[in-house]
Amino acid sequence: MQQWIKNLSIYHLSIKTLTLMGFGLVALPLVFAFLYSANQVNQLSQQGTSAIFNVAELVENNRQISQTLIRLERFASQYLVLKEQELLKQYTEQKHELKTVLAREFKSYNDEQFSILVQQFDGKVKEIDQLIQTPSANSVNLELLQSRFKQLALVNQKLSLHSNQIINQQANNMVASGDQVKKTMMFSLLVIPMTLLIAGVFIVLITRPLKELINKIKLLEQGNFQLPITVEGSTEIEEIADALELMRRRLHALELQKSSFIRHISHELKTPLAAIREGTELLYDNSVGDLNNDQQEVTNIIRTSVTRLQRLIEDLLDFNIVLDSTSLQDAEVINLNQEIEQALSLWALDIKRKQLTVIKQVDDISLQCNSKQLSVILDNILSNAIKFSPNKGSITIKAWIEQQRLQLTITDQGVGIEPSLYNKIFDAFYQGPTAHNSQIKSSGLGLTIVKELLMRLNGTITIESIASTSTTFKISLPKTQLMTPTKIHHLEKS
Incomplete structure (x- = not known):
């Protein structure tokens, strides 16, 4: 994966270009999804508006048809009985209004059933018209006229039922369209993982070489000047x-x-x-x-x-x-207990002269480290402890593993160190108060050397001191310096 990223041609573009490209590629799917969803919602809104107007128009037209039929039947019956021309005129007007409403209602619907029902409606109206306007209309039975209007009412009822079917169909279409928009919106959510993937790729493209630079700078900080610095990006x-x-x-x-x-x-x-x-x-x-x-x-x-x-x-x-x-640079497998013993042997005469007791509580720990490097650290810390220990005092050395880190403490029973001096004693050529009756002379470089060496090992050194009682130097090294038995065996074979 990492090699594939390095082989990309865009991997070597400038950070500004990568940032703009990444922003564009991340924003483009989101903008597309937003516009597509907005278009779907707009279509649904227009469809809903049109359906509402169509339903309202159908309901209003059906109401007008029903009222017109009532008036048409009343005027036809009255004319048949009273034979007044004014009633015939009103009957004719209501008949024209009925045809107008029918034409207005169904002209926008390309529906075969509507056409059949309208033709039936027109046929029944013509039959009634013939009954009234024929010369024999005077002898027409009122009952026959009413039967024709009943037939016309049945046709009108069928028109109303079919209108309701159309209304229900439009409502169903609205529900289906809403479901489709919902599915579209849910599908648009898939754009988010895609944009996150694109953003992740560009984050890797930008941050990976930066992390490599940080690692190279850390090597320089540790004083490793041998490895050349080459970073692709x-x-x-x-x-x-x-x-x-x-x-x-x-x-x-x-x-x-x-x-x-x-x-x-x-x-x-x-x-x-x-x-x-x-x-x-x-x-x-x-x-x-x-x-x-x-x-x-x-x-x-x-x-x-x-x-x-x-x-x-x-x-x-x-x-x-x-x-x-x-x-x-040359590292080897070192047994910590043996290194401490060797460091103590160098100060055996001073330990004997001051009649000091050395207490060791050191676990069986091995490290991959430079022997000279570690011996310088131990030598300087021990010389400091011996220098400030009183006659017939004790020095306690402990070493253990805690959270995959080596913890090493060396405690003396000296006069202690003031908290204000904790940082100063690591300065080059700084010398604290002279130890009483000490024959070990100091140059003021010992603890400076220790701190510099530990810094190069990514380790730390801290001080815990109790006035007139004791001083403890605590060294901590990361797990990369520790050796497992399997690794030790492998190195010894090689």
């Missing part, structure tokens, strides 16, 4: 990727220069420093002759400063590990 995304790639190259070059400079300057400093330290030790031990008190004091100052300078150079080399990302 819109023209703007590719321009940003090109700018990031140029920045990556320059940062990589600067990092290599910086690392090389620190390595060389540290080496150049350590060589004469070794000679100075050796000479100072000879003077301090009176190997070249006895020193007076003032000379002994000066020699001790020099010896202490040289030791601190050596520690500073070693911390600079450790800090160079942070700056040089090329030295952190």
